[in-house]
Amino acid sequence: MLTERQIQVLQVIIDEFIQTAQPIGSRAIAKKEDISFSPATIRNEMADLEESGFIEKTHTSSGRVPSEKGYRFYVDHLMSPFRLSNQDMSIIQKTFEREMIEFEKVVQKSARVLSDLTNYTSIILGPEVFETTLKQIQIISLSEHTAVAILVTSTGHVEHRYFNVPTIMHTSDLEKLVNILNDRLIGVPIIRLQQKMYGEVAQILQRYSSEFETTYSYLKEALLEKQPVKLYMGGKTNIMLQPEFHDIQKIQSLYSVMEKEDEMANLLRTSGKGIKVSIGQENELDAMQDCTLITATYSLSDEQLGTIALLGPTRMEYSRVVSILNVLSNRLTKKFNSWY
Amino acid sequence: MLTERQIQVLQVIIDEFIQTAQPIGSRAIAKKEDISFSPATIRNEMADLEESGFIEKTHTSSGRVPSEKGYRFYVDHLMSPFRLSNQDMSIIQKTFEREMIEFEKVVQKSARVLSDLTNYTSIILGPEVFETTLKQIQIISLSEHTAVAILVTSTGHVEHRYFNVPTIMHTSDLEKLVNILNDRLIGVPIIRLQQKMYGEVAQILQRYSSEFETTYSYLKEALLEKQPVKLYMGGKTNIMLQPEFHDIQKIQSLYSVMEKEDEMANLLRTSGKGIKVSIGQENELDAMQDCTLITATYSLSDEQLGTIALLGPTRMEYSRVVSILNVLSNRLTKKFNSWY
DNA sequence: ATTTAGCACTCAAGGTTTTAGAGTGCTAAC
DNA sequence: GTTAGCACTCTAAAACCTTGAGTGCTAAAT
Numbered sequence: 001m002l003t004e005r006q007i008q009v010l011q012v013i014i015d016e017f018i019q020t021a022q023p024i025g026s027r028a029i030a031k032k033e034d035i036s037f038s039p040a041t042i043r044n045e046m047a048d049l050e051e052s053g054f055i056e057k058t059h060t061s062s063g064r065v066p067s068e069k070g071y072r073f074y075v076d077h078l079m080s081p082f083r084l085s086n087q088d089m090s091i092i093q094k095t096f097e098r099e100m101i102e103f104e105k106v107v108q109k110s111a112r113v114l115s116d117l118t119n120y121t122s123i124i125l126g127p128e129v130f131e132t133t134l135k136q137i138q139i140i141s142l143s144e145h146t147a148v149a150i151l152v153t154s155t156g157h158v159e160h161r162y163f164n165v166p167t168i169m170h171t172s173d174l175e176k177l178v179n180i181l182n183d184r185l186i187g188v189p190i191i192r193l194q195q196k197m198y199g200e201v202a203q204i205l206q207r208y209s210s211e212f213e214t215t216y217s218y219l220k221e222a223l224l225e226k227q228p229v230k231l232y233m234g235g236k237t238n239i240m241l242q243p244e245f246h247d248i249q250k251i252q253s254l255y256s257v258m259e260k261e262d263e264m265a266n267l268l269r270t271s272g273k274g275i276k277v278s279i280g281q282e283n284e285l286d287a288m289q290d291c292t293l294i295t296a297t298y299s300l301s302d303e304q305l306g307t308i309a310l311l312g313p314t315r316m317e318y319s320r321v322v323s324i325l326n327v328l329s330n331r332l333t334k335k336f337n338s339w340y
Numbered sequence: 341m342l343t344e345r346q347i348q349v350l351q352v353i354i355d356e357f358i359q360t361a362q363p364i365g366s367r368a369i370a371k372k373e374d375i376s377f378s379p380a381t382i383r384n385e386m387a388d389l390e391e392s393g394f395i396e397k398t399h400t401s402s403g404r405v406p407s408e409k410g411y412r413f414y415v416d417h418l419m420s421p422f423r424l425s426n427q428d429m430s431i432i433q434k435t436f437e438r439e440m441i442e443f444e445k446v447v448q449k450s451a452r453v454l455s456d457l458t459n460y461t462s463i464i465l466g467p468e469v470f471e472t473t474l475k476q477i478q479i480i481s482l483s484e485h486t487a488v489a490i491l492v493t494s495t496g497h498v499e500h501r502y503f504n505v506p507t508i509m510h511t512s513d514l515e516k517l518v519n520i521l522n523d524r525l526i527g528v529p530i531i532r533l534q535q536k537m538y539g540e541v542a543q544i545l546q547r548y549s550s551e552f553e554t555t556y557s558y559l560k561e562a563l564l565e566k567q568p569v570k571l572y573m574g575g576k577t578n579i580m581l582q583p584e585f586h587d588i589q590k591i592q593s594l595y596s597v598m599e600k601e602d603e604m605a606n607l608l609r610t611s612g613k614g615i616k617v618s619i620g621q622e623n624e625l626d627a628m629q630d631c632t633l634i635t636a637t638y639s640l641s642d643e644q645l646g647t648i649a650l651l652g653p654t655r656m657e658y659s660r661v662v663s664i665l666n667v668l669s670n671r672l673t674k675k676f677n678s679w680y
Numbered sequence: 681a682t683t684t685a686g687c688a689c690t691c692a693a694g695g696t697t698t699t700a701g702a703g704t705g706c707t708a709a710c
Numbered sequence: 711g712t713t714a715g716c717a718c719t720c721t722a723a724a725a726c727c728t729t730g731a732g733t734g735c736t737a738a739a740t
Binding site: 037038039040041044058059060061062 | 682683684685686689690691692
Binding site for chain 1: 733
């Protein structure tokens, strides 16, 4: 479909444009090392490339700029594996060699490194472990009519939920309730929790007084309430550094969607295994039509745990970014697997 | 110092400028209802006002714009108590009438309401309770060499910290340790915790094996590690809607400081009781030299708990904003006091 | 049949000029 | 003390130039 020479030209245009953000003219291309033909020839090739939609003009007599189709081709066929500089590698190294036993921190640090290294905005979806089981549940009475339930999972994740308690329930009653729950729920996978709580455990509790049932219903509600997503972002202001985002309107709408954590989380969650690149219009969200989102996943044994992503302009340093994401997602995977 | 008439003129200028963000001319002022003198007269008064620094020109023949000194005078002397619309009140009302027993949520909702109501950026510093005491401490072993400690305070605040455990320590040993800790630390005010842990408790533990001491030192470290600040922001993109922030540079630097949660938290923490208005250069942070920051505090009985704040352009709807902050900080105070 | 030099043509970006209008300061009359 | 009148100033927007980069096409060169 594309001749060898056309590909060569396309490569130069994209490489150059990624660096400069300026349209590339035939003369500039001809000056490149590995180009051995004249501007006129290149102009012909460029006309062809434009006809087949890989590059565009910004106006009739401007140089050429890669189109989204061009970037897509680049990502799919042209991208050379990028060798990260020693400096970059050692920055990543340092991040992970520090003793960290808390995944919140690991993830936060990663987000930070990711945005620092790339000058784009990093987004990390924290680990959601579905295979985990309940390790312990505890209830602590706070006042006459409120208490807090604390759950610990087998992966060491701790969560707490507040709930109402009928005044008649005494501390001893709560203890009894906790015992029943621990008895029945420890070791149950988190995803089965709902089922168990509505079925078996509810039945058992019917034997007890109505306060037990009421308390339990409050607790159930609190526990099954969907937990807030854990989304970490780094370098949010980096987007503004990009020349293509010198328009406040764009920035505004982009930031608006980034504030909607649920939407972002969903976006990352449904991104599938491995590295995925969404260029411009390929993105579902309107505000991201000028952006590229690159996602990578990290996992625990076989189960996908979470996603790390970078958001930048379509003119992105694809090969470098992909390498960095690769390294980082591997590191995260390794880290998490070393724990469990 | 200022004549009655000058004050009148100043008031019109500020009121008008707050609405329109446009320089106000003498003719426009003369047209106002309660102004009964001619543009020429007003021009004279304006010349005086400018001389004493309350207003400024953007160029030689422009209308006038309030200076920071002008705003300061306005805030100190001219601001009329603002009667919130029923609609606004009912929005606030609705936020607080929903059953909420978790202060994270209350604060988050408040931040949201605050920014929605004002179209500025809201910043809330979550409650930091120093008077609280430790209610319970629990340790759950996670793996051979890690465990998590869970603390609950008398206010129901739950926190957890991960720490390393020497492999030799058995679950039963950990239990013993927890018992000792609970025995000695329950009821101790959080601010005394450090002292107690280094003093008395450390001594007691010397009697036990060296693993106990090692474990304890890890735990101590984890527990006393400064906890991350709880800072909630709402409507971060609102700033971009303001015409005075149509400059990317400004937005960029403003967002950069807002990302530094520690600095922001400190700023709010040291803001003193009651409502405080910082106009333009009065702000310490360079990036906020064009902003006004209004802070209000909420408290539990006498102790200041936290701060709620609004960040916007110096051209702010002062009276409305102050009213809203007043209402909201009272509501928060009420809410928290109803719990404890 | 390709490739390339040459040349006319196009357009954005940036500078200059013009014009219109809003607003001022001052003076002199009220 | 207040106000009408007027000359003056300055911005913002429009209109107009100029420059240079870059193109597409044609015709000559390979």
